[in-house]
Amino acid sequence: MSTVANLLARKQALTERLESDPGPNEREEIQALLAQIETALNLLDPRDARPSDE
Numbered sequence: 001m002s003t004v005a006n007l008l009a010r011k012q013a014l015t016e017r018l019e020s021d022p023g024p025n026e027r028e029e030i031q032a033l034l035a036q037i038e039t040a041l042n043l044l045d046p047r048d049a050r051p052s053d054e
Contacts, residue, residue, distance in 0.1 A: 010037055014033055
């Protein structure tokens with residue numbers, strides 16, 4: 001699995017966890033992890049990364 005695919009899979013899993021209505025502490029942790037993933041995706045070669053709205 002490529003780096004981009006791995007990051008996108010992690011992003012999807014975290015997004016699904018957010019949809020399950022976690023407690024406030026878990027929500028903060030998930031949002032911090034999502035921010036890290038977004039940063040990583042933005043730093044990758046643009047040819048390898050898809051737009052963040054997909």
